[in-house]
Amino acid sequence: MQNSFNNFSSWVQKKKILINFNKQEQVYTLFDWKGNSEKENETPVILIPGLMGGSEIFFKQMLSLCPKGYRLISVESPPFKTFDDWILAMNVFLDEYRIKKAHFVGESFGGFLILKFAEIYPERVCSLFLSNTFMKTKYFENLKSRVSFSIRPTFVLKRSMLKLIPDKELPGPIIDSIDFMVDQIESQTRDSIVSLLQLITHTKTVHPEKLKPKNITFLHALDGHIYTQEMIEETKKFFPNSKHADIDLGGDFSFLGNSQEFNLFLTVHLRKFGYDPVRDSLIENDQIxxxxxxxxxxxxxxxxxxxxxxxxxxxxxxxxxxxxxxxxxxxxxxxxxxxxxxxxxxxxxxxxxxxxx
Incomplete structure (x- = not known):
């Protein structure tokens, strides 16, 4: 897996985008790969990481889909203390990056964040593809303690996150995905970890009535440890009219642990909304x-x-x-x-x- 990531890093340059928010400069880091698409105004797919890792974690999706013509943008947000700031700043970022609307892919807490964004800015969302996403932050209350995150030592913060990862015998691909994510946690900045822990331990709930359920696909890994069966059942209860896809193997990081099925379900989801560069290319070639x-x-x-x-x-x-x-x-x-x-x-x-x- 590391060799594939090294290849990706050598092919796609990491970018930094500055925005002015609340009279301060905020920096978004991202990977933007247009692949072989020749359409300048193609609606992109924006990928939002979860509690662990940054914009690098979706490299397998980019390696697989971008050469076929998809435009994928993996975005890591700067640290924010409140959900409102995260949502408002994401809207400013889209303006700054000249994106009117996009398909969004959210992993775990990233999916929760993008659901909250879609509640406020539905006009900027073409569709949502959410993997191992939960409906309430109450499941992470055990991360709280009497000591504020902001004054805890960095190694203690990282240890809090690592405790969420299972320590047991697992299939090879799942172990590889965990090893990669552990490296990503080690490389995360202190400010980023503090911000994410503060957000995920705030009591928040998704409001389905503010969203378009038929525009959402949920992917559930049935062998997850962080992502429990209770979370899956609650998600299906919140969104009975959305598309729900279950995979037996994937773990807590199915975008890495079972990237083939993850990518397959993602392309099927996008095709439903008319985004299929492979088909468009075949039609174009046939027309030629x-x-x-x-x-x-x-x-x-x-x-x-x-x-x-x-x-x-x-x-x-x-x-x-x-x-x-x-x-x-x-x-x-x-x-x-x-x-x-x-x-x-x-x-x-x-x-x-x-x-x-």
């Missing part, structure tokens, strides 16, 4: 082929028309030639007849002369 065939047929018709015109011209020339030849023959015949008459006339004249004598 049809245009080429039509042009070839037109050229052949023009060639046949020119050939017929040449044949007609040749026939006309032959007819004219025959007419000229006939005229010449007539003139010659007339001349011959005239000469014959003259000859007869002379003969008669001579005959009369002899008779007189």
């Amino acid at each position: 082929k049809k245009e080429k065939r039509s042009k070839k047929k037109k050229d052949q018709n023009n060639s046949n028309t020119n050939l017929n015109e040449n044949e007609n011209e040749n026939e006309n020339e032959n007819e004219n030639k025959n007419e000229n030849e006939n005229e010449d023959e007539k003139e010659i015949k007339i001349e011959d007849e005239k000469e014959k008459e003259n000859s007869n006339s002379n003969s008669d004249s001579n005959s009369n002369s002899d008779s007189d004598k």
Whole structure:
């Protein structure tokens, strides 16, 4: 997995976007890969990480989908202390990055955040694809303590997050995904960890009545540890009219632990909303082929028309030639007849002369 990530890092440059929010500069870090898409105004897919890791965690989605023509933007938000600030700043970021609306992919807490964003700014959301997402933050109240997050040592903060990860025997792909995410936690900044822990331990609930359920797909990994069966059942209860897809293997980080199924369900979801660069490319190629065939047929018709015109011209020339030849023959015949008459006339004249004598 690390080799794939190293390849990704060498191909796609990490960007920093500055916004002015509450009279302060805030920095969003992101990976933006347009792949081979030639459409400038293509609606992008924005990926929001959860409690653990930053914009790097979705590299498998970008490696798989971007070369096919999808535009994916993996976005890591700067630290905020309240949900309202996170939501308002995301709206400013979209303006700054000139994105009117997008499809959003949210992982775990990232899905919860983007649901809260969609409640306030539904006009900016084409659709939502949410993996291992919960409806209430109450499940993470055990992360609280009497000591404020802001004064805890960094290693204690990271240990609080690492305790959420299962320490037991698991399938190889799941172990690989956990190892990668542990490295990502170690590289997270202190401010980022404090901000995320403060947000996830605030009591918040999703309000389905403010959202469009038919525009949402939920992906549930049935073998998760952080993401429990209780969370899955509650999500299905909150959104009975949304699309729900279950996968047996994926773990708490199914975008890494079972990226093939994750990517498959994501492409199926996007196709439902008309975003299918592979199909569009096939249609475009088919249209090009049809245009080429039509042009070839037109050229052949023009060639046949020119050939017929040449044949007609040749026939006309032959007819004219025959007419000229006939005229010449007539003139010659007339001349011959005239000469014959003259000859007869002379003969008669001579005959009369002899008779007189």
